[in-house]
Amino acid sequence: MKKLLYQFDTDALPSVFDNVVAYDGGADQVIPYGSVSPENVGGLVEGAIFTRAPKDKKNTAIFVGGGNLLAGEALFQAVQKKFFSNFRVSLMLDSNGANTTAAACVAWLSHGRSLQGMEAVILAGTGPVGQRAAVMLAQEGVRVTLTGRQLDRTQATCDAIAQRFGVTVHALAAPDLASRAAAVQQADIIVGTGAAGVVLLEEAQWKDLPRLKLIADANASPPAGIAGIDLMDKGRERHGKLAFGAIGFGALKLALHRACVARLFEQNDLRLDAAEIYAIAKTMVG
Numbered sequence: 598m599k600k601l602l603y604q605f606d607t608d609a610l611p612s613v614f615d616n617v618v619a620y621d622g623g624a625d626q627v628i629p630y631g632s633v634s635p636e637n638v639g640g641l642v643e644g645a646i647f648t649r650a651p652k653d654k655k656n657t658a659i660f661v662g663g664g665n666l667l668a669g670e671a672l673f674q675a676v677q678k679k680f681f682s683n684f685r686v687s688l689m690l691d692s693n694g695a696n697t698t699a700a701a702c703v704a705w706l707s708h709g710r711s712l713q714g715m716e717a718v719i720l721a722g723t724g725p726v727g728q729r730a731a732v733m734l735a736q737e738g739v740r741v742t743l744t745g746r747q748l749d750r751t752q753a754t755c756d757a758i759a760q761r762f763g764v765t766v767h768a769l770a771a772p773d774l775a776s777r778a779a780a781v782q783q784a785d786i787i788v789g790t791g792a793a794g795v796v797l798l799e800e801a802q803w804k805d806l807p808r809l810k811l812i813a814d815a816n817a818s819p820p821a822g823i824a825g826i827d828l829m830d831k832g833r834e835r836h837g838k839l840a841f842g843a844i845g846f847g848a849l850k851l852a853l854h855r856a857c858v859a860r861l862f863e864q865n866d867l868r869l870d871a872a873e874i875y876a877i878a879k880t881m882v883g
């Protein structure tokens with residue numbers, strides 16, 4: 598029986614990246630749908646849950662993606678609302694790679710060490726990757742501050758995280774290099790999750806920080822989001838701190854994304870969001 602992955606994307610054009618990784622993760626056929634929303638997803642889900650016998654349902658799965666994490670979360674909930682009894686299929690949420698990217702990054706940061714009690718600053722953390730990194734770090738016992746250019750938007754992001762995951766993340770407005778440098782003065786961990794090509798911090802602004810132990814940058818498009826970190830860094834020591842670049846931990850992101858897709862076809866009731874994907878990442882890191 599063919600393994601079918603229904604790719605529900607909240608954007609008009611379904612992500613090619615997610616499509617390719619779905620095939621590489623073991624799907625026999627990936628069927629992409631664009632502009633999927635809670636309002637129009639019902640019939641699509643019914644088609645997935647009513648068509649195969651109970652023992653065969655694990656061969657159908659759903660992937661929710663798209664550029665907007667809030668829209669993805671709403672769609673993810675709407676899909677689950679259509680499930681009942683054993684009329685369900687496995688599904689995964691990874692809008693903009695938020696869960697797999699953040700999980701890979703935080704799994705590397707926590708690999709072989711406890712982060713409990715540390716202070717982390719996530720620079721430009723209001724996007725999908727920053728939001729999920731904040732959740733995963735907070736759940737590791739880290740006190741997390743998340744910066745954005747505007748306080749109201751940043752606070753709204755932290756409020757949404759608290760409501761959905763029950764963790765406290767502190768909002769801080771840091772619109773320029775100087776304010777971001779001030780924000781990281783007491784940090785044990787700095788994670789850059791800014792939009793591609795945006796410089797968030799200069800090397801001189803972090804290299805002598807006395808408390809800083811771990812520094813990671815998710816941006817893979819030059820120039821680096823955090824200057825002085827190489828794309829390929831994977832726990833490389835720089836100025837006495839361990840540095841992680843976007844490709845350095847991105848290899849785990851890709852492997853994790855594929856592994857998650859593969860798991861969708863092992864049962865018909867798996868639900869992969871932040872906690873589950875992070876748990877899988879921790880088994881794969883190193």
Ligand SMILES: NC(=O)c1ccc[n+]([C@@H]2O[C@H](COP(=O)([O-])OP(=O)(O)OC[C@H]3O[C@@H](n4cnc5c(N)ncnc54)[C@H](OP(=O)(O)O)[C@@H]3O)[C@@H](O)[C@H]2O)c1
Nearest residue numbers: 694721723724725726745746790791792793815816843847
């Ligand atoms: N390594 C990997 O495997 C991998 C995988 C996926 C994504 N990525 C990368 O991870 C990063 C984060 O992804 P994302 O989708 O979460 O990012 P995003 O939503 O595109 O951007 C994150 C935040 O950057 C801030 N920002 C935008 N323009 C800015 C500017 N000129 N100055 C300062 N801040 C600015 C915005 O925050 P405010 O408007 O609130 O200030 C935005 O919410 C991106 O660089 C992406 O390319 C890496």
